Amino acid sequence: METRQIQDTIQMIEEEHLDIRTITMGISLLDCIDGDSKRACQRIYDKITTKAKNLVTVAEEIEREYGVPIVNKRISVTPIALVAAASDTDNYVDFAVTLDKAATDLGIDIIGGFSALVQKGYQSGDRKLINSIPEALKNTSRVCSSINVGSTRAGINMDAVQEVGQIVKKIAAINPQKCMNLVAFCNAVEDNPFMAGAFHGVGEADCVINMGISGPGVVKRALEQVKGESFDVVAETIKKTAFKVTRVGQLVGQIASQRLDVPFGIVDLSLAPTPAPGDSVAEILEEIGLDSVGAPGTTAALAMLNDAVKKGGIMACSHVGGLSGAFIPVSEDAGMIKAVQANNLSIEKLEAMTAVCSVGLDMIAVPGDTTAQTISGILADEAAIGMINNKTTAIRIIPATGKKVGDDINFGGLFGHAPVMKVSESQPTEFVARGGRIPAPIHSFKN
Amino acid sequence: MKIIITVVGNDKVGIVASVSKQLAERNVNIIDMSQTLMHGSFTMMLMGEFTTDKTSFDTVQKSLTELGQSIGVDIHTQRQELFDAIQKI
Incomplete structure (x- = not known):
């Protein structure tokens, strides 16, 4: 038994704030796409609450057994601009509310993925999602949103850059604190566990x-x-x-x-x-x-x-x-x-x-x-x-x-x-x- | 399952006895132990081992935490893999 090493480890946790900042479960919602937006939301809720049913329990078990705090239990999902694009609605607030409800019911701290990837241009769902962000953040407490406006491969979408400025101002007019739930990226990554920018990329596994x-x-x-x-x-x-x-x-x-x-x-x-x-x-x-x-x-x-x-x-x-x-x-x-x-x-x-x-x-x-x-x-x-x-x-x-x-x-x-x-x-x-x-x-x- | 138990607090009569008694009652075998006084504090580390058909981690941890509260020392119980993961390549 290496007592010095045990002491070092305990000191790192007790006195130096060593912790796991987040355990983030990435969940693909591509199989929840539906022409009917209500049905799509139901499928999203069902998938998240099934896949992440035990996330908080398991995280708490690990905290207890190993003595390492896990500060946040989070979920990231496929960018909603992709998932909602096929649905018969121009307003994606219901999708955000669905994410929020799933997170609340599971005891998850934050859920990310109310997102659009527009580094090279807009598909039909992107503009609808971006326009829905202020109201979506107003009506939810655990949802995070992100917009990727540029990349080394694609350059910078300056239309999106202009739009982000306007959206941030709109959110601030409702409640400045909600601005911390929105991040705009260049070269966003698909496996980021940190918020506000976490989303589950389309190249990722199902969960x-x-x-x-x-x-x-x-x-x-x-x-x-x-x-x-x-x-x-x-x-x-x-x-x-x-x-x-x-x-x-x-x-x-x-x-x-x-x-x-x-x-x-x-x-x-x-x-x-x-x-x-x-x-x-x-x-x-x-x-x-x-x-x-x-x-x-x-x-x-x-x-x-x-x-x-x-x-x-x-x-x-x-x-x-x-x-x-x-x-x-x-x-x-x-x-x-x-x-x-x-x-x-x-x-x-x-x-x-x-x-x-x-x-x-x-x-x-x-x-x-x-x-x-x-x-x-x-x-x-x-x-x-x-x-x-x-x-x-x-x-x-x-x-x-x-x-x-x-x-x-x-x-x-x-x-x-x-x-x-x-x-x-x-x-x-x-x-x-x-x-x-x-x-x-x-x-x-x-x- | 191997666990590391650390006991820290003001030195007094009977700490080792009460911790080891508790472990014996829970069917936890002590396979290593070390005890010292650091900066005036009593510090003890034990490596314990048990089989999950005899007791559970939660039971052992809970009983030791309660014991610590009753005799006025801090007792932490953690699974041993954490220490290996951090300190060994």
Whole structure:
């Protein structure tokens, strides 16, 4: 019995917030497509509640037996824009309500997949879905929505970029907090277990289990032991720690897969922070040697962190997938919030940081009078970073209605609160209005 | 099934006795144990083994948690695979 190793493991869980951030069951709804929308909704409800019947029970059993918290139990489904396209309705709100009811009845935290993939253009269901998003989010509490507006292979759909700006403003007019349930992507991935962007891709199996791990606190504690050492040592320490963290995800995923009799999909190697003290990606960057996240050097530190997490994690599990990188949401990370409040971190610096990690400008509150065009412009910039760098990028922006720079908006619980950040007031009106598509970059032509 | 039991709390007479008695009553065989004082706290780790026809994980965990509450120490019971997964390649 290796007592030192047992102590280390218990310390990681008890004191350093090591947990499984999410166990996400991906469920294909392609076999629920029906011309009659009511029948389609019934089939969707039946399939989800059958496949995921034991998800929460099994997750709780594993938590109890292994002593590792599983913070969220989630479901992702086939993008509803595809599933609903054949149905005889122009309004997809009933589909969202059906997802919400299934999630509620199962005790699932969040269900993702009220989504459209429009990187190259719209099929008939896409526009209907996008137009239904504000009302769908208004009428549900557990549904998450996503729109993929671009990809390295297809370029950027600027019509969709324009539309996302308008939709975000419409949601904010109803309830700004609902904006956190919508994310717009470039290069969205089909096996992402994290919300708001999880959906079950059409290339996936009928039903799979995907895991999202966490553990910023564990990495920070490990780095506290190598103060003043070179970057070689820092990178090596992160790799070793990421290996341990990922092994927990692999173990829990394997057990869940066996007990649920569902194939194990992937482990997403992401460092996902929470607002809890000591569970912050910003604090890791500061431990590496920055006075505050946002200081010059932040992007380099984050690039190294992100890369070392992947190198350590990749050997610890059989299949890596999802977003796999360090998340830098503002509202969900106490260190990020502190840096914004102290004027050490701007949207522009965050944008630079998103070029070297996943996933994008996440959970960022902007003044309530931020225009739809500005939001579209921010999305276009993020999408361009993703398209050119062959990586996933996204925006999840919250126009804080009635609030201005320096005010604060609270999302509650795991989602934290966000200081309202300054956005350039210079407008991209004509740029956004052009529409059409930004062509795919030259390096996308690999065949 | 192998389990790791960790007991942490203020040192006092009878902790080892009461934990091992409880395990014996539940048909859990102790196959390894280690005990020390760390930062003034009594810390004990045991590796136990049982067959599921004699008892269940939930029963053992529940009885140990209740014992911990009654004698004023924290007792955690976890399945052993977790520790191997994290610490071994």
